[in-house]
Amino acid sequence: MKKIAAIVLAAGMGTRMKSDLVKVMHPVAGPPMIEWPVAAAFAAGVERCVLVVGHQQEKVRDYFKGRAEVGFALQAEQLGTGHAVRCAMPEIDAAAETVLILCGDTPLLTADSLRGMLDAHQQSKACVTVMTATFDNPFGYGRIVKDADGKVVAITEQKDATEAERQIREVNAGVYCVDRAFLAEAVQKLDNDNAQKEYYLTDVVRQANARGLACRSYPVADAQEISGVNDRAQMAEAAAVLRRRINRELMLSGVTMIDPAVVYIDGGVKIGRDSVVYPGAVIKGNTVIGERCTIGQNALIEECDIADDVVVKAGSVLEDSKVGREAAIGPMAHLRPGTVLSAQVKIGNFVETKKAFMGEGSKASHLTYLGDATIGRDVNIGCGTITCNYDGVRKHKTVIEDGVFVGSDVQLVAPVTVGKNSLIAAGTTVTKDVPADSLAIARSPQVNKEGWTLRKK
Incomplete structure (x- = not known):
């Protein structure tokens, strides 16, 4: 297995929680919400996790205090997932060959699914692997756009999707495996020319395709695992x-x-x-x-x-x-x-x-x-x-x-x-x-x- 680092996105406040406490620090079946994806990443073979923090960063830092395998990157302004990863890249060890990216509000992700995705990424020699799921009603999720050979050519957010793209039922789970060297360059080239005026991490797929690099999907066995917590x-x-x-x-x-x-x-x-x-x-x-x-x-x-x-x-x-x-x-x-x-x-x-x-x-x-x-x-x-x-x-x-x-x-x-x-x-x-x-x-x-x-x- 290649040397793997992880980035966990955890900077948002989570306004729909209607709480004075930052979302990822709410207890879920005991530990804070963020502990679940972090634990799953380490169990899957990750050697170091960098947590992107913003709102109430001190609470997240205090919880993980003393754990040398956990690092932090500050996203002072929440300008999108791509911007968050850009903030984290200086904290990623240059010796890491693969970066696993996941969200701090997905406590149902299992180590088995992450391990399977990392194995598939390595075996396929893809530059980018995207975890996906299929829903009968995919409203709100980014759609996975593929070519005739089944390669991922784009991930289109709901608000930016065409009518044809909105009919796609395979959706983005928000979990990625990306070659570190490519990712370091790609996040610097992101722009915010979209409906949300944010820097989308999904745009690294377009960049990879433009360079002729392979992008693959990894369908998760249980779609419930990708469920995010918003309220x-x-x-x-x-x-x-x-x-x-x-x-x-x-x-x-x-x-x-x-x-x-x-x-x-x-x-x-x-x-x-x-x-x-x-x-x-x-x-x-x-x-x-x-x-x-x-x-x-x-x-x-x-x-x-x-x-x-x-x-x-x-x-x-x-x-x-x-x-x-x-x-x-x-x-x-x-x-x-x-x-x-x-x-x-x-x-x-x-x-x-x-x-x-x-x-x-x-x-x-x-x-x-x-x-x-x-x-x-x-x-x-x-x-x-x-x-x-x-x-x-x-x-x-x-x-x-x-x-x-x-x-x-x-x-x-x-x-x-x-x-x-x-x-x-x-x-x-x-x-x-x-x-x-x-x-x-x-x-x-x-x-x-x-x-x-x-x-x-």
Whole structure:
């Protein structure tokens, strides 16, 4: 394979999105829209991608920050696709023999299609290869004009097409393979003598033909891949397609989904074999879920690392947390960022944790808040327990050592440490450290007034 570079066009604002955020940075099935075509290009064999940025360029640059294989070119004024490529060419390595050009708003393009196109371009020894698709109603697309031998002689935009050209059903997908040396010269010779007064990249086809260089088409197998996203309705349609692909790939790898049509999993999520995902589950970000896990109905999991044999029951929310093997969570539990659960921990219904570490075998079965806490092994946290970690100015830490039994309705006023094997009696408010092997009781004395209710009546 020849050395390949890519140019991804991403400078436009996308006014039809009706948004303050530049179009290509809108999330689509997890990552920003632009991540999908960039990832497909690299998977197809591209060695470096140059992103043409303009509106809100800093957002695009920040997202790809630290990725040496991604470069940037500024298109300060959006004067057309040809102008965008002209801006990018100085960033293309002179050693690259082929340039793949694609748009940042086409998240459905697959690496397989791009790889097939690159192979066809190399084998045909064409100067320009254009990806095409055929539609019954091609309105709005540039038409592929061919000669009797099937070579591409022109691409005519809808507004510039003659009546005969508008009858052509094969359309331009907006993806090109072009020999780098030719492209560098061709974009400098583009003019804007057209209805839009823009510099069309499609005009490089005319230039190639004028020089007797071959231009070929590459029909994409699935026309849906070339669908661009211009508004939020199209974005939702694209996300649905991507989720179906994601779910199918996971199921083929050994994951069971009770009803994949209503399971929402981001690109980048990993799930081990023999895990089961129930309807309504939403799994986001770079979450990793191990083998033989159960993800219950309507669970929300984001940016988590979950070990093998974990059960996440219905309605639970897990954010930026780490869960050890054989843990059980929920139903209706909430693990907030910074939670780390060791093996065989139980977090029950309506338990909330935040920046909490729980040692192996510990459990908080219901109606509890554990924040800024370090909890040892085999600790029992009773119903209604609260770590009072915030004094109105600063957060403070609670430490509960191994083997402690905390009774129901206990308040632990941080900073406080409870020593090993201690017992905190129900209803206690702990305001000072508890030594190991101790019983802590802090209650108001109970007073019984006999006959009081009869006198009130």
